[in-house]
Amino acid sequence: MKRGTTIFLKLAVLLIGVPILALCIFGIPWLANNPVNPNYAGALYPIVIMMYVSVIPFIVALYQAFRLLSYIDKNEAFSLMSVKSLKTIKYCAIVISSLYFVMLPFVYVVAEKDDAPGLILMGMVPIFASLVIAVFSAVLQRLLQEAIDIKSENDLVV
Template sequence: MNVKQRSTTFLKVIIFLIGIAMLVLCIHWLPEIAIKDAKVHPDTAYFLIPFLVCAYGFCITFSVALYQAFKLLTYIEKNNAFSELSLKSLKVIKKCAFTVIFLILLGIVSLKVLAKITGDDPAGPISLSLMGILATSIIAAIVDALQKPLNNVPDIKSKND
C-alpha cells in the first residue's frame, strides 16, 4: 500500500466516522432534544418544527456532501482525479455547501422570531450559526478553487461542450 492509498484510506475512514456520527445525531439526539424541549416549554413547542426541518435538512445535505467526498477520494485512488466524475462530485459538494448556508440562515430567522416572542437573548446561538456559515463558505471557496483547474482539463472541457 503506497502513501497515496494510505492517506485516501485514512480520509475515507474519517468520512465514514463522521457519517456514523451524523446518523446517530439524526436518529437519537435530535428527537430526544426536541422531546425534552417540548416538555420544558410547551407554550413554544410549535417552534421546534422549523428547527427540526433545518436540522434534518442540514444532516441530509451534509451526508450527501460526505458521500460525494468519499466518491471523490475513490476517484483519486483510481487515478481519475481529473475526470468528469470528479468535477460532478465537486459541483454537488458546492451545491450542498450553499444549501447548508441557506438552512443555517433559516434557522437564524426562526431563532430571531422565537426570541421576539419569548424575550430571550439569541446572541450566542446566532454567533455560532454565523461561524458555521463562515466555515461552510470557506469550504465552498475551496471546492470552487479545486473546480477551476478541472474545468481547464482538455478531456473534460471537450465533453462539457
C-alpha cells in the same frame, strides 16, 4: 498519492457521517420532545425540521467526497467525474448554507425568549462553515477543470 492516505481520508469521511446520523436518530428527537422552555416549543419545530432537511445534502456531499477519494485511488483524479463530484459538493454546501440562513429567524426567536444572544452566533457557524466549503470546492473545481483542459490540449498536440 499513497493508498494509505486516501484510506485514512475515507475513514475520516465515514467518521464524520456517523455522529451526524447518531444526532439525527437520538439528539434531534430528544431536543424536539424535551424543550427547555415550553413557551418556545413552537419555534423549535421549524429548527428541527431544517436540521433534518440539511442532513440530506450533507450526506450527499460526504458520499461525493468518498467518490472523489475513490477516483484518486484509481488515478482518475484529473477526470470529468472528479469535477462533477466537486460541483455536487459545492451545490450541497450552498444548499446547507441556505437552509441554515432560512432557519436563523427561528433561532432568533428562541434566543430572544431565552435571553441567549450567543445562540444567534452559534446559528451562524454552519452558514459560514458551509460557505467556506462551497468556495473551496468551487476553486478546486475550476483548477481541476483547467488542468483537464490543458491535459486534453497537450494530448491533441502530439
